[in-house]
Amino acid sequence: MKNIFTNKRIFDASTAASGGFVWNINRDKVVTVLSPATVANMVCGFDVLGFAVEAPYDIMRIQFSNQPGITIINEDDFQLPVEPEKNVAGAALLALLAEVPIPDIGLEIRIRKQIKPGSGVGSSAASAAGAVVAANYLLNEPFSKSDLVRFAMNGEKLASGVKHADNIAPCIYGGVTLIRSIFPLDIVSIPAPELYVTIVHPQIEVRTSDARSILKQNVLLKDAIKQWGNIAGLVAGLLQSDYALIGRSLEDVLIEPVRSILIPGFHEVKEKALEVGALGGGISGSGPSIFMLSTRRDIAESVAQEMKAIFARIELAHHTYVTSINPAGIRVIES
């Protein structure tokens, strides 16, 4: 490996996956990333729409190691596994390393998770996507964003059994993203206007597999039509900064009626949030977190107050976040 450890950064339009990349590594580089929480499904966009938020986020630091393979050091209290093949960040990094033609390469990653696993705001996606984005930057960006999504999906597969990208894609691309297709992967960035996000995480466990198993495999065509009218309206509203249209389109006639049963207080949270001026919202991912979108920070703050009051009354431990849509996704800091 000796001759490739230089300081020189070579930019090349080609990615490693398509060939032509010149591998050129600075052994002393250290990369830190802030990998944000994400909201998947986005009401009428089940399985296809998601967005990144500014907070919470995980902090991950990656550097080269003399130890070949992946070394994981957890700097939080979640007691996640450190064996790479059992850790979502590790599984994603292994998929990436499999396409790096440098023998005996070693990476050490320190993870300080701040996004609680199982909260429904893309905790595993933040780990998987953050790890591969950090590694890509460490390696001087041999891979495209689309490659990184592909690698990170291996982390999601480990976490939920399914290679899905609806948290991964917004985490990596930022803003609102559409996964038009998984096979072949087709990710579309949907530029969104300024939007504030209130998230409440009630401290109950909703397993993704349970949330998925209660869904019916068949739906009425007329309900599906309503749903695709709404997603079309939502995309048009986002792209044209039409807040009223965004609000009208944030309606889910298929998934929410089934899944909301698993979340105490759901309907009251939604009703009160709309009363104080939120545009709309719903279940974040497969829950139990609930998110609401607002045009202004003060409205988003009022929504948080309403959420707190409701969960205090039903005596359910909870945590709220007032944040905004994160247009950039994972932020990279080279030190």
Place this chain on the structure above:
Amino acid sequence: MKNIFTNKRIFDASTAASGGFVWNINRDKVVTVLSPATVANMVCGFDVLGFAVEAPYDIMRIQFSNQPGITIINEDDFQLPVEPEKNVAGAALLALLAEVPIPDIGLEIRIRKQIKPGSGVGSSAASAAGAVVAANYLLNEPFSKSDLVRFAMNGEKLASGVKHADNIAPCIYGGVTLIRSIFPLDIVSIPAPELYVTIVHPQIEVRTSDARSILKQNVLLKDAIKQWGNIAGLVAGLLQSDYALIGRSLEDVLIEPVRSILIPGFHEVKEKALEVGALGGGISGSGPSIFMLSTRRDIAESVAQEMKAIFARIELAHHTYVTSINPAGIRVIES
């Protein structure tokens, strides 16, 4: 009626439906409209997306009459009924007149249809929408576009038994329109880039009611997800002038596989059109017409040649149109 027949045109922000309109009529006014064909469903936008084209169109001329009520004069060979309640233009005009507070008003409409009934390109919508847009202009625009859609839907109900707006809305609004919701009516204009349209109308009969009855009432959730990923991609592609994304999103996994069985040559037309460079396309409305979208007129012309060759070979009488998306919808000419 005597005191309201003046030449003065009074503009008022309020529409008649919301009150406050000053009724003020010029008895000598004659209004002619060109009411265009429309393509409903738009592949992945079943029941919610449609667009207007430049040709073909119906020509309709409306004026006041001394005879109270609606007088219909057909100037074509389609032998459509002239009794207002049995004629789609008449039914739409009756709905409009019911909200005009002028006693014993009479309207005479001359209709020269050029859009063949039953062709699947919104022939009945052109009649219904053209009639009420013309009447609204004759009356100095008391009604909003949304009111006009509401009136014209009575024509569609007469034609197909269902109050649908997916041809009416693009006919009146122009361009590509989304019917996000029918009850309450929510129409969203989707500004589209320059797009050329090739339409082939094979001379076979596909009744809307038959085309509807062969659809399954239940669909697989996974297919519905694919469909709403595609409509989201199509709307994003249209709004961002991303032709490649438009092309990739023009995919219908639900309706086309069932309905295309009713249209001989369908799959070959689609395959050949893509081969010569079309972006994509599908069944127009409930058929039997097939439409294809292209970025350039010469490609749209090549598509027409392929369509002609296919239907000539299977010996099916047909008619082709090479046109473009009509951004304005119905054109009004005052004489």
